[in-house]
Amino acid sequence: MTGESLIELEGITKTYGQGTAAFQALKGVDLSIAQGEFAAIMGASGSGKSTMMNILGCLDTPTSGTYRFKGVEVQAMSKDQRSLLRRRYLGFVFQGFNLLARTSALENVELPLLYRGEQKALRREAAMKALDLVGLGPWADHTPAELSGGQQQRVAIARALVTEPEVLLADEPTGNLDSERSIEIMELLSQLNRDGISILLVTHEAEMAAYAGTIVYFRDGLIERFERGHRNGARVTA
Amino acid sequence: MFGATLLLAMRQIRRHLLRSSLTTIGIIIGVAAVITMVTLGKGLTAQIQKQIASLGSDVLIAFPQETDQNRQPRPFKQDDVIAVRQQLAGVRSVAGEVNQNVQAFHNGQNWSSKVEGVSDAFMDARGIGMDQGRRFTPAEEEAGANVCIIGPKVLQEIFVAGISPLGEQVRLNDVSCTVIGVFASRAQGGNNQDDDNSVFMPLKNVQRRFTGADTIGYIVISYDPAYSSATIQQSLIDLLRERHHLQSGQPNDFNIIDSAALNDTVSSVVARLTMAVAAIAGISLLVGGVGIMNIMLVSVTERTREIGIRLAIGALAREVRLQFLTEAVVLCCFGGLIGIFLALGISFGLAKAIDVPFIFDPFVNALSFVFSAMMGIIFGYYPARRASRLDPIEALRHE
Ligand SMILES: Nc1ncnc2c1ncn2[C@@H]1O[C@H](COP(=O)(O)OP(=O)(O)OP(=O)(O)O)[C@@H](O)[C@H]1O
Numbered sequence: 218m219t220g221e222s223l224i225e226l227e228g229i230t231k232t233y234g235q236g237t238a239a240f241q242a243l244k245g246v247d248l249s250i251a252q253g254e255f256a257a258i259m260g261a262s263g264s265g266k267s268t269m270m271n272i273l274g275c276l277d278t279p280t281s282g283t284y285r286f287k288g289v290e291v292q293a294m295s296k297d298q299r300s301l302l303r304r305r306y307l308g309f310v311f312q313g314f315n316l317l318a319r320t321s322a323l324e325n326v327e328l329p330l331l332y333r334g335e336q337k338a339l340r341r342e343a344a345m346k347a348l349d350l351v352g353l354g355p356w357a358d359h360t361p362a363e364l365s366g367g368q369q370q371r372v373a374i375a376r377a378l379v380t381e382p383e384v385l386l387a388d389e390p391t392g393n394l395d396s397e398r399s400i401e402i403m404e405l406l407s408q409l410n411r412d413g414i415s416i417l418l419v420t421h422e423a424e425m426a427a428y429a430g431t432i433v434y435f436r437d438g439l440i441e442r443f444e445r446g447h448r449n450g451a452r453v454t455a
Numbered sequence: 456m457f458g459a460t461l462l463l464a465m466r467q468i469r470r471h472l473l474r475s476s477l478t479t480i481g482i483i484i485g486v487a488a489v490i491t492m493v494t495l496g497k498g499l500t501a502q503i504q505k506q507i508a509s510l511g512s513d514v515l516i517a518f519p520q521e522t523d524q525n526r527q528p529r530p531f532k533q534d535d536v537i538a539v540r541q542q543l544a545g546v547r548s549v550a551g552e553v554n555q556n557v558q559a560f561h562n563g564q565n566w567s568s569k570v571e572g573v574s575d576a577f578m579d580a581r582g583i584g585m586d587q588g589r590r591f592t593p594a595e596e597e598a599g600a601n602v603c604i605i606g607p608k609v610l611q612e613i614f615v616a617g618i619s620p621l622g623e624q625v626r627l628n629d630v631s632c633t634v635i636g637v638f639a640s641r642a643q644g645g646n647n648q649d650d651d652n653s654v655f656m657p658l659k660n661v662q663r664r665f666t667g668a669d670t671i672g673y674i675v676i677s678y679d680p681a682y683s684s685a686t687i688q689q690s691l692i693d694l695l696r697e698r699h700h701l702q703s704g705q706p707n708d709f710n711i712i713d714s715a716a717l718n719d720t721v722s723s724v725v726a727r728l729t730m731a732v733a734a735i736a737g738i739s740l741l742v743g744g745v746g747i748m749n750i751m752l753v754s755v756t757e758r759t760r761e762i763g764i765r766l767a768i769g770a771l772a773r774e775v776r777l778q779f780l781t782e783a784v785v786l787c788c789f790g791g792l793i794g795i796f797l798a799l800g801i802s803f804g805l806a807k808a809i810d811v812p813f814i815f816d817p818f819v820n821a822l823s824f825v826f827s828a829m830m831g832i833i834f835g836y837y838p839a840r841r842a843s844r845l846d847p848i849e850a851l852r853h854e
């Protein structure tokens with residue numbers, strides 16, 4: 218199932234701020250992720266994991282370096298072209314959820330489909346399905362303010378999954394969940410990976426990272442080491 | 456997609472109902488002011504046209520006019536009327552008129568009115584019809600008989616309702632006369648009631664018993680529409696100048712009003728005045744637009760995170776722009792709609808108050824509505840563009 222390269226990074230740097238206030242969060246990252254891979258990114262707080270994910274998710278552009286997604290250089294794309302790429306291929310779970318306030322869980326999950334131009338009935342159905350998948354069917358009408366942190370996180374996951382993306386990028390998707398829920402979500406992600414979705418996941422917990430085939434360790438804006446061919450459900454069954 | 460955008464705009468407006476309403480007040484007032492001004496202008500024009508029409512069509516009126524301070528204008532006399540009748544080609548009927556304010560007495564009632572010295576030809580020239588009775592006979596005109604034709608206002612004020620006034624006596628100051636008829640109302644749209652508060656008597660009688668002079672106030676001439684107004688006017692001027700022995704170079708000591716030309720002049724003056732006032736009212740619409748822009752800018756700042764989320768999820772810049780533009784346009788359209796209804800009420804009330812007809816003009820209403828929607832586009836564009844240009848990551852980080 219894993220095969221041709223999906224993501225290729227060469228010498229990616231990211232500098233925040235300018236002059237004396239400048240801070241280099243990424244210091245030259247080389248990384249290659251294959252189609253169908255399940256990779257976990259680990260590392261200390263502030264090591265640049267979220268910065269990395271934003272670049273991988275085509276939300277942010279690197280200060281220097283080359284990012285090829287399916288062989289196409291992303292840093293050369295316009296803002297709208299990157300939007301179209303995200304819309305078509307990517308699902309993103311933000312560390313801070315980023316749900317629309319005062320908008321029901323259902324409508325939050327529907328949003329990516331709206332921008333894909335799907336019909337209302339289809340949007341409803343797919344969004345309901347995604348919410349059921351994360352166990353939030355009964356909460357469909359609740360707004361984020363009426364949901365717990367863990368529930369909000371699961372809405373964010375449903376929103377990333379609803380478009381059935383080719384690549385799922387998740388920045389600590391289980392950060393606010395108890396271990397039972399976390400395992401449920403990880404099982405779900407493993408299942409999706411077996412179905413062919415490539416997954417990139419940031420996590421602090423080794424228990425969660427264990428689900429991944431590859432573990433990338435970050436330290437101070439650089440990749441410290443890889444662990445490939447890790448004990449992984451997808452690998453074992455494949 | 457557009458349906459969803461529209462729905463979203465409505466929801467956003469409802470979410471901040473008070474703010475939205477306050478913001479649209481500028482547009483509401485602007486639209487209402489423009490429509491009210493134009494509507495009243497239309498009513499005024501229509502009313503003036505009606506009044507001018509009451510002069511009669513294809514009618515010229517000649518009256519004396521001062522040329523300089525020291526010299527009194529030479530008044531017209533019956534000879535002038537006869538000369539016009541005999542010498543001017545294309546004249547249908549011509550008559551002189553002189554009037555004076557009088558007190559009319561009947562049945563112990565006292566009423567302020569006006570006596571008009573006229574002739575049968577006058578009624579032809581001015582196109583005045585009869586409600587009851589008959590007009591003056593040539594014999595009555597020649598003799599200056601004590602007969603009169605009363606106006607409907609006089610009838611209503613001092614005669615017994617429902618009972619024919621024909622044959623009754625009415626006293627004007629100290630002259631008694633017999634009522635032989637009632638002329639049809641000349642009032643148009645309930646306005647120039649003055650014309651109906653009048654008593655007609657043979658011209659000679661009024662000159663002899665009231666004004667005490669053989670002069671007349673004005674000459675009215677109705678002409679064959681086959682002749683052009685300009686031709687008739689020129690020959691009338693030539694004739695009157697000759698009769699008044701004016702040398703070339705001396706100004707006319709009379710003035711001529713042409714009902715058709717008067718109509719055109721007055722209508723165009725009122726139309727221009729209306730445009731000017733509507734344009735001033737339009738400025739408030741502009742101010743309203745600036746208010747919309749202001750609130751949209753606030754909204755963009757407040758909703759930076761929301762914009763970030765939408766962009767992150769895959770919204771294109773133009774989709775975000777459309778969303779905010781739609782919101783501004785919907786806001787303005789609501790304002791426009793409310794403004795139209797407000798204008799309907801205000802112009803109806805004002806038309807009643809200043810006594811002009813209320814004329815609903817769908818074109819002006821539609822135009823104002825379209826204009827207010829355009830305000831939304833013009834003033835909503837900059838905030839919408841600003842929203843669409845946000846960087847997704849920076850927008851997401853916004854607190
Ligand atoms: N917008 C920014 N401006 C300036 N510095 C930033 C910005 N975003 C991140 N940084 C800095 O970059 C570094 C990496 O941040 P990042 O969010 O990628 O860390 P992280 O590995 O995701 O940490 P965590 O595990 O706590 O989420 C941090 O030191 C942070 O202070």
Ligand SMILES: [Mg+2]
Binds near residue numbers: 312
């Ligand atoms: Mg992070």
